[in-house]
Amino acid sequence: MSDFLSNFSGDDYKENLPKKKKNTVKKDAPKEKETTDTPKKKKRRRKHTSSDQARELFDNPNLIEDNEEIVKESRPRKLESVSDDSNELHDIEIDPEYSKKQKRKKIVIGASIIIALVLSYVVYYQMTRIKMPDFQDKSVTDARKWAAENRMELDIKEAYSLKSESSDVMKQGVAPGKNVKKGSTISLTVSEGPDPEEIIKLPDFKTMGEKEASEFVTKNKAENLSILTEYSDKVEKGKFIRMDFSDKEVTSENYRRRDSLNVYYSKGKEVFEKDIPVPDFSGKMKNDVEDWAQKNSIAMTYEEVDSDKIEEGKIISQSIEKNKKIAKKDKMSVKISLGKAIIVPNYGYYSAESSLTAVEGLDLSIQQLFSDAVPYGQLISQSVEAGTKLTAKNSKSVKVIYSYGQPYIKSYFGQLEGDIPKFLYDDFNSKGANITYGTYYVDSDAQKGEIVKMSAYNQYIASDSYITFGISNGKFADLPGKTPEGDSGDINKKETDLAN
Structure with a gap:
């Protein structure tokens, strides 16, 4: 439709005029020239619209309606006859609303451009910004x-x-x-969370319950302070048991947030259901009982006793009878055989010689010592008390001591001074006595170094006696190898004098 209306624009009207109309004008034109003086015939005028106006009419239905009203109300203002080279006559009609429509068009175009720019900016802004x-x-x-x-x-x-x-x-x-x-x-x-180096003043957990302690940990963000619970037969449920620092140098006064601390509270006494049947352990080995007790968490105790009938290492009896049910942590005991025991005899009933064969199985050692109180041959002591039972877990060694009685010192006259220590050790000190001695020198015709005097000899002495020996200095002695003059009676008299 717009293409059709464009044919009627002012510039193209002549060329695009329908052929029928063109022919009509050409025929009428000469007649009008000839009768120039006659009044002009009124011709029926047609209102022509430009191609832009036509397009606007057909593009906008509202304008079509408005244009129809304009056509009805409008009246032609002026009719002009224009002749061109071809003597064709054209009627031109001026639309009074044309300028307003042009201005409106410009406004619409301008507004459209502004809106497009604003929309473009909004889109750009939204694409480059984020909330x-x-x-x-x-x-x-x-x-x-x-x-x-x-x-x-x-x-x-x-x-x-x-x-x-x-x-x-x-x-x-x-x-x-x-x-x-x-x-x-x-x-x-x-x-970064709480400062791990911050010193936290610890409360007295002994006066706090488990809930209060947990609230303290949460409030102070003490992530390395753990509130733990454990069963206790002595401490009431919810009460403080103990606190353990991982580092011995850390105390309640210098505790920092990074230090590790465990605070324990009681869960009360643990109660278990009695659902564990007790087997018959008679004749079984200790290992069998240990495995069963560990598997069922039974507090098992073991008592070892001798038995003349049950082989060593096997169970003799048990504190809880078979098939009876017990709970975890319950206490139970069994008796384990140590085999046949050896009873240590009273060696006071035996002599030193007969004690060796008194009881078989013992490692017996016998010793005889001097004693001021115990007569010769009697028992002084034994290392294991009489009546003691020695089993496989005991030593079988027994030491028995018999008495030599009170020490008796004989005469050492004529012996050399250098032999005194040997005499005393062999005769007394090696047998339990503690005899000590001293020496002094005297003028004598005995050979130098000979014993010529003793404070005690040929008599009983105490086990801790002190003996003095008189040693000849040889002042009056004959030369070695010389036989003294006189008879034998004179010699004996001389020895008696020396002794006195």
């Missing part, structure tokens, strides 16, 4: 993910905090909801 989320109290991982997706840079600073969990965002440089340009740098303050 800032609220990361406070959220993990820094969420912030990193958001920054990576939106090409943002993060400036992260860390700080200790009791309120915020570790790795949670405490502050952000841009307020939540604000639009920020993509590629910008956003500052975040991230929590």
Whole structure:
């Protein structure tokens, strides 16, 4: 339709005039020239619209209606006859609304351009800006993910905090909801959790219950302070049992948040159902009982006794009869055979010689010593008390001591001074006595170094006696090898004089 109406524009009207109309004009033109003086015939005028106006009519239905009213109401203002080279006559009609429509058109175009520019800016702004989320109290991982997706840079600073969990965002440089340009740098303050070096004043856990202790741990973020519970037969449920520091140098006064501490509270006495049947252990080995007790958590005790009938290592009896049911942690005991025992005799009934064969199986050692109180041949002591039962777990060694009686010293006259220690040791000290001695020198005709005097001889003495010996200095002695003159009676008299 718009193409059709464009044929009637002012410039193209002549060329695009339908052939029928063209022919009509040509025929009428000469006649009008000939009768110039006659009044002009009124011709029926047609209102012509330009091609732009026609397009606007058909593009906008509202304008079509408005145009119809305009056509009806409008009246021709002036009719002019124009002749061109071809003597063709054209009627031109001027539309009074044309300028208004042109102005309206310009306004519409201008507004459209402004709207397009605004829309373009809005689209550009929306594409280059992003709304800032609220990361406070959220993990820094969420912030990193958001920054990576939106090409943002993060400036992260860390700080200790009791309120915020570790790795949670405490502050952000841009307020939540604000639009920020993509590629910008956003500052975040991230929590490192509580300060591990901070000294925490510990309360008196002895006066606190388990719940109060747990609340203290939560309030102070003491992550290395563990509140533990365990069963106790002595401490009431919920009451304090003990506290253990992992480092011996740490105390309640210098405890820091990073130090490890376990505080134990009682769970009360543990109660188990009696659902464990007791087997018959008679004749079984100790290993069988140990395996069963460990598997069922039974507090088993073992008593070893001798038996003339049960082989060593086997069970003789048990404290709880077979098939009776017990619970975990219950106490039970069994008796284990040590085999036949050897009873140590009273060796006072035996002599030193006969004691060797008194009892078989014993490793017997016999010794005889001097005694001021025990007569010769009688028992002084035995290392294992009479009547003692010696089993496989005992030593079979027994030491028995018999008495030599009171020491008796004989005469050592004529013996040399150098032999005194040997005489005393062999005769007395090696047999339990403690005889000591002293010497002095006297003028004598005996050979030098001979014993010529003794403080005691040929008599009983105490086991701890002190004996003095007179030693000849040889002042009056003859030369060695010379036979003294006189008869034998004179010699005996001389020895008696020396002894006195």
